[in-house]
Amino acid sequence: MSTPRSRGGPGRRLILLTLFGLVLLGIAAPHAAAQDEETGVGGTLRSRGTGPDGEDEFISGVELTVFDESGNEVGSAVTGDDGTWSVAVPGPGLYEVELNQETLPEGLPLRDPERSRLEAEVDPDTVRNVLFPLGERIGSDDNTIRIVQNLVDGIKFGLIIAMCAIGLSLIFGTTGLVNFAHGEMVTIGATMAFLFNVNGVFGVQFQLIIAAILAMIVAGIGGYAFDGLVWSKLRARGSSLISMLVVSIGFAIALRYLILFQFGGRPRTYADYAIQEQIDFGWFKLVPKDVVIIVLALTILVGVGLSLQLTRIGKAMRAVADNRDLAESSGIDVERVIRTVWITGAALTGLGGVLFGLTEAITWEMGFRLLLLMFAGVTLGGLGTAYGALFGSLIVGVFIQLSTQVIPADMKNVGALLMLVVILLVRPQGLLGRAERIG
Amino acid sequence: MDWGAIIETSFRGLLGETAVVFALAAIGLNIHFGFTGLLNFGQAVFMAAGAYGLAMMVATWEQPFWVGVLVGVFVFPVILALLLGIPTLRLRADYLAIVTIATAEIFRIIARSPSLDEWTGSSDGLTGFARTFYNWSPFDTRERYVFNLFTGNQFWVVIVGWVCVAIAVLVTYIAVNSPWGRVLKAIREDEDAARSLGKNAYWYKLQALMLGGVIGAVGGMLRAIATQSAQPQNFITDVTFFAWVALILGGVGKVFGPVIGAMLLWMILNFTDVFLRELVAEDLIPEAVLVDTQVGQVRFILVGAGLVLLAVFRPQGVFGNKNEMALDDR
Numbered sequence: 026m027s028t029p030r031s032r033g034g035p036g037r038r039l040i041l042l043t044l045f046g047l048v049l050l051g052i053a054a055p056h057a058a059a060q061d062e063e064t065g066v067g068g069t070l071r072s073r074g075t076g077p078d079g080e081d082e083f084i085s086g087v088e089l090t091v092f093d094e095s096g097n098e099v100g101s102a103v104t105g106d107d108g109t110w111s112v113a114v115p116g117p118g119l120y121e122v123e124l125n126q127e128t129l130p131e132g133l134p135l136r137d138p139e140r141s142r143l144e145a146e147v148d149p150d151t152v153r154n155v156l157f158p159l160g161e162r163i164g165s166d167d168n169t170i171r172i173v174q175n176l177v178d179g180i181k182f183g184l185i186i187a188m189c190a191i192g193l194s195l196i197f198g199t200t201g202l203v204n205f206a207h208g209e210m211v212t213i214g215a216t217m218a219f220l221f222n223v224n225g226v227f228g229v230q231f232q233l234i235i236a237a238i239l240a241m242i243v244a245g246i247g248g249y250a251f252d253g254l255v256w257s258k259l260r261a262r263g264s265s266l267i268s269m270l271v272v273s274i275g276f277a278i279a280l281r282y283l284i285l286f287q288f289g290g291r292p293r294t295y296a297d298y299a300i301q302e303q304i305d306f307g308w309f310k311l312v313p314k315d316v317v318i319i320v321l322a323l324t325i326l327v328g329v330g331l332s333l334q335l336t337r338i339g340k341a342m343r344a345v346a347d348n349r350d351l352a353e354s355s356g357i358d359v360e361r362v363i364r365t366v367w368i369t370g371a372a373l374t375g376l377g378g379v380l381f382g383l384t385e386a387i388t389w390e391m392g393f394r395l396l397l398l399m400f401a402g403v404t405l406g407g408l409g410t411a412y413g414a415l416f417g418s419l420i421v422g423v424f425i426q427l428s429t430q431v432i433p434a435d436m437k438n439v440g441a442l443l444m445l446v447v448i449l450l451v452r453p454q455g456l457l458g459r460a461e462r463i464g
Numbered sequence: 465m466d467w468g469a470i471i472e473t474s475f476r477g478l479l480g481e482t483a484v485v486f487a488l489a490a491i492g493l494n495i496h497f498g499f500t501g502l503l504n505f506g507q508a509v510f511m512a513a514g515a516y517g518l519a520m521m522v523a524t525w526e527q528p529f530w531v532g533v534l535v536g537v538f539v540f541p542v543i544l545a546l547l548l549g550i551p552t553l554r555l556r557a558d559y560l561a562i563v564t565i566a567t568a569e570i571f572r573i574i575a576r577s578p579s580l581d582e583w584t585g586s587s588d589g590l591t592g593f594a595r596t597f598y599n600w601s602p603f604d605t606r607e608r609y610v611f612n613l614f615t616g617n618q619f620w621v622v623i624v625g626w627v628c629v630a631i632a633v634l635v636t637y638i639a640v641n642s643p644w645g646r647v648l649k650a651i652r653e654d655e656d657a658a659r660s661l662g663k664n665a666y667w668y669k670l671q672a673l674m675l676g677g678v679i680g681a682v683g684g685m686l687r688a689i690a691t692q693s694a695q696p697q698n699f700i701t702d703v704t705f706f707a708w709v710a711l712i713l714g715g716v717g718k719v720f721g722p723v724i725g726a727m728l729l730w731m732i733l734n735f736t737d738v739f740l741r742e743l744v745a746e747d748l749i750p751e752a753v754l755v756d757t758q759v760g761q762v763r764f765i766l767v768g769a770g771l772v773l774l775a776v777f778r779p780q781g782v783f784g785n786k787n788e789m790a791l792d793d794r
Contacts, residue, residue, distance in 0.1 A: 149757040203558040259776070267503060267557055271708070271775040274505075278705055279768025282761045397569055400562050433579045442566040449559055450551050 066091055066122055066145045067111030067152045070104045072133055072159040083108030084133065084159065088125040094118060103128075117149045124157050133159055151291050173308040175426040181315050183402070183422020184322035185384065187415045188377030189392075190399035191329060192248075192370025194414040197403070198346035199366045201266055202256065205273040207374065207399065209280040211392030214244045214375025215382035216288050223296050233297040237379045241372045248371020252364055260363075277393070285389040292386030318380050325373065326415045333411045338365055398425070398438065401445035407458025416457060465746060470738045476613055477734030481690040483727045484625030485511075488683030489707035490714070490722030491632045495676035498717035499640050500669055501652035503557045506548065506564030507707050509571045510677040511684025512699035513540035516575065516584070518685050519694035522593035524583050529596035533685070541681040545674040553669045568701060576696040589695030597689055621690045628686065629723060632679045637719045639675065648672055680707075702764065709767050712774045715781035724783060733763045 070084045083106070090101040091112045099120065102110040114120055123142040126135060135141055136158040147153045193207045220226065221236035231239060255276075259269055301312040333339035341362045344352040353359045381391060398421055406417025421441045428440040448455065477483060489507050496504040517536025521527045527535075552563045578586045585591075603609065603616035614622055639645050650658040651665050659665050688694040706729070714725020740759045743749045754762075774781065 203562065264776075268775050268779060270503075270558055270561060271712070272772050274705060274708075275768045275771030275773075275775060277768070278702065278771065279765050282764035282768065286758055286761045286765065397562075397566050400566070404559075404562070433577060436573055436577045436579070439570050439573050442570045445566050446551060446563055449555060449563055453555065453559065 064115075064117060064147055064150055065111055065113040065152045066120060066147060066155050067109065068155045068157070070108040070110065070157060070159065084130060086128060088128045090123045090125070092121045092123065094120070096121075111152055114147055117147050120145050120147055120153075122155045129159075135159060148290060151289075154292075170308055172427070172430065174310065175429060176423060177309045177311065179423030179426030180419060181311075181319055181384070181422070182426060183419035184319055184326070185377060185381050186395065186398050186402050186422055187326055187418035188322050188380060189374050189395055190377075190402050190418050191326065191411060191414045192366075192374040193399055194403040194406075194408060194411065195342065195346075195366050195370045197408050198410070199342060199349075199363050200256065200260065202273065203266070203270050205270065205396065206251075206276040206280060208392030208394075208396035209277055209284065210244065210248070210371055210374045211378040211381065211395055212281070212284055212389065213247060213392075214240050214378030215387045215391060216284060216378075216389075217243045217375065218379040218382065219288075219293055219295060219387050223293070230296070233295050233379075233383075236295075237376060240379055241375045244375025244378075245368045245372035247375075248367040249364065251371070252367035256367070257360060257363070277396075281390060281393055288389050290389060292388045294386055295383060298383065314383060318384065322377075322380065325376070326411075329369075329373070330411045330415065338362065342366055397445070398441055401441045401448075403455075404445055404453075405448050405455055407455030410455070410457050413455055413457040417455065465742055470735065470742065472611075472613060473738045474731050474735040475611075477730035477732075478727050479610075479613070479622065480730070481618065481621050481625055481686065483730045484622065484629055485683045485687040485690070486707055486710045486730065487629050487723045487726035488625075488632055488686070489680045489703075490710040490726050491629070491636060492676035492678075492680035492683070493707055493711045494716065494718075494722045495636060495639070495648075495672055495679065498711070498721070499645065499652060500648045500672040501557070501655075502553070502669060502673060503561045504564050504673070504676070505561045505701075505704055505708075506566075506568035507676075507680050508699045508701060508703040509548075509568035510541050510544060510680035511687065511703065512568075512571060512575065512694075512696075513544045513677070514681030514683065514685035515688035515694040515699070516540065516590075517681070519590040519593045519688055520583060522596075523585075523590040529593075532593065536685045537678060537681055541677040542674050545670065545677045549670045549673045553666055553673070565701060565704075568699075568704065572696050572699060584696075585694075587696060589693050589697075591693045593694070594689045594692045618690070621686065625686050625690075628682050632682065633719060633723060635675075635679075640719065644668075644671075705771065706767060709771050709774070712771070712779070712781050715783045716779075718781075718783065721781060721783060725781065728782070729767075733766065736766060737763055 070087055072082045072084060083104075085104050085106045085108060087104045087110075088101060089104070089110055089112070091099045091114065093099050093114070099114050100112040102112045104110040112122075121142055121144055124135065126141050129135070141157075143155055143157070145153045145155045189207075189211045192210070193204060196202055196204055196207075217240035218233065218236045221231045221239045222233050223230065225231070255272070256269070259272065264272075298314045301314055303310040303312050304316070333343060341352070341357045342365070344355070344357055345359050345362045349359060352362075378392065381395065385391070399418070402418030402421040403414045404417065405420055406413030406415065421444065424444060425437050425441050429437050432440065489511055492510065493504060493507050496502040496507075514536045517540035518529075518532040519536075521532035521535045522529060548564065548567050552560055552567075555563065574580065575584045576587050577584075580586065598605075598617055598620065601617060601620035603619050605616035607616055608614065609616065609619040640648065647658060647663050647668050650661075650663070651668055655665050658668075684699065687698060691698065707726075710725040710729045711722050712725070713729055714723065715721030737759060740749070740754065740762060741756065744754055744756050744759065
């Protein structure tokens with residue numbers, strides 16, 4: 026390495042840590058806001074794409090009644106002009122919401138008329154969202170078009186998995202650590218961007234793009250601190266990989282519930298780009314933000330792959346991944362390389378979290394839900410290889426979406442997890458990995 | 465500050481059915497990891513096998529209670545061990561951890577799916593399968609027993625539970641001190657050496673997976689009986705992690721380790737839970753820091769932090785012996 030060894034002195038590390046801690050504390054704000062909310066059920070009644078210009082229509086004047094577990098009426102509501110309704114309930118528990126179908130407008134029945142009465146489990150101090158799907162099932166009856174739409178959605182989802190998983194793969198490649206806390210790094214990225222974007226820091230709310238960059242910086246610092254305070258110490262002690270794996274699981278649980286503690290259990294969305302009109306590409310439809318996500322993720326992932334092949338630090342990373350001792354004896358500062366991997370890996374994971382939060386909602390367990398899919402993606406592509414993470418995650422994403430053609434949508438992840446098991450059986454090194462004994 | 469309630473709840477943690485359930489789960493894990501070296505992170509699915517074996521037999525197919533118990537204890541977990549073990553036991557430890565977690569998740573998603581509602585009851589789960597068990601109870605359920613700790617029904621579950629734990633400990637003790645158990649330990653220490661002595665390591669690992677799975681399934685079944693419901697929500701991945709904490713806390717590779725670990729774990733968790741709730745109720749903790757609904761999350765944060773601290777600073781657990789089996793052994 027041409028640059029001098031830049032070891033963060035204790036002072037610098039302390040400052041960074043304090044900053045990181047301050048930002049973490051900042052997430053306290055949404056939780057405080059959540060406390061003001063009453064306990065209840067609510068929602069927005071809308072019919073997707075039935076407006077005059079194909080936009081969503083909000084349905085007003087529909088009657089909804091809420092019953093408690095023993096069937097007593099708790100309260101009722103009529104949807105307002107914006108389609109919203111809410112009913113306060115006396116406390117947490119299981120409730121049923123019935124929609125009076127006679128109050129629905131002509132020609133807009135429930136998608137499934139049998140399901141006019143839905144159950145809702147209400148948590149304390151939260152308004153549980155109850156959704157009544159209206160109108161015809163969205164999407165075309167033409168099977169080809171549905172397949173193409175699923176394919177495109179799958180590519181988008183796969184790219185998001187890849188964005189989140191590339192750090193996991195690089196960290197495994199250079200240190201051998203199977204980091205179960207990686208899912209929480211995704212969540213931290215998404216919630217950080219939420220903090221900058223919606224809550225604001227010191228009264229300033231940032232536009233989402235700036236918030237995403239800030240979240241990446243925080244995630245990168247977090248990765249640096251995580252490596253510096255935990256993993257480099259454990260490596261120096263010569264801890265076994267199994268014990269490091271258990272440590273990462275401990276961090277995963279603690280961080281996940283710390284995020285729940287601060288962020289609250291309610292799904293949130295960013296302030297920008299929340300509602301967009303779909304662009305019709307003929308065979309499939311996408312909202313503009315999805316197009317941006319696909320282009321951005323592809324660019325970054327190919328960029329990471331190229332820099333691994335062409336830049337000095339990238340070559341050093343591959344050298345460390347290949348043979349740590351050999352790399353060290355040929356003059357590579359292994360600890361510095363690992364630190365760089367942690368910082369860039371965590372930052373990319375954070376950005377992946379923001380993209381994931383942008384397509385779906387931001388929740389405290391979003392990363393954990395993604396974790397096994399990330400494992401499936403990187404194992405399929407070949408653990409420790411950069412293009413492998415991209416390639417494998419794409420296959421996983423597409424496979425998940427396409428599998429909804431044949432199996433119920435609520436079981437779609439099963440296919441990807443089964444694929445993980447099968448690939449470990451027949452080709453444990455992954456599609457792009459080199460054969461190596463792992464059993 | 466209601467110290468009576470705090471002490472009562474702590475003791476309920478120490479002796480109650482949760483400690484029993486996790487003691488059994490951790491004894492199973494101890495056979496997997498402590499004696500054979502298998503990194504099983506899917507113990508929750510074995511527990512679910514016990515719960516659903518009983519519940520589906522009795523509630524879905526209307527078989528007698530004892531059929532459900534037999535299916536839940538022996539048939540479901542053994543089939544599961546074969547399904548899980550045959551493909552995966554050749555893998556290296558970290559890959560095994562990923563695959564077992566993934567398998568547990570696969571079964572949970574399937575059990576939760578509305579498309580199988582008529583068999584599994586989807587996310588609401590199954591109920592009404594434990595009546596026979598409580599009909600056998602010699603205790604009056606309107607009375608309270610053992611210094612008012614348990615109602616009659618709870619006491620019945622707890623008594624049966626501790627008998628199961630005692631049997632499981634005895635089985636473990638006999639098994640690991642038999643020639644069979646010595647082969648397991650040999651595999652744990654050096655699989656290649658065991659194989660070079662002509663032992664079929666793969667088959668022994670599969671047997672260990674079955675035995676540990678069966679013991680875990682008893683724990684899961686007791687959990688279903690105690691709550692009188694079998695729900696996917698009760699067997700999430702976090703349940704496996706709790707069992708792991710109990711195991712490491714008590715000492716990996718010790719016969720009594722998991723029992724003591726589970727008792728200690730739930731005493732500590734129950735104590736902090738009630739203690740914090742009391743503090744919040746008495747306004748000793750400002751609302752900005754902690755409100756009542758957040759107290760439940762503190763337990764998970766503690767478990768996570770406990771796992772980290774134990775693995776880093778005391779891998780042999782509180783009572784374990786470093787020479788026997790510590791996490792850091794290899």
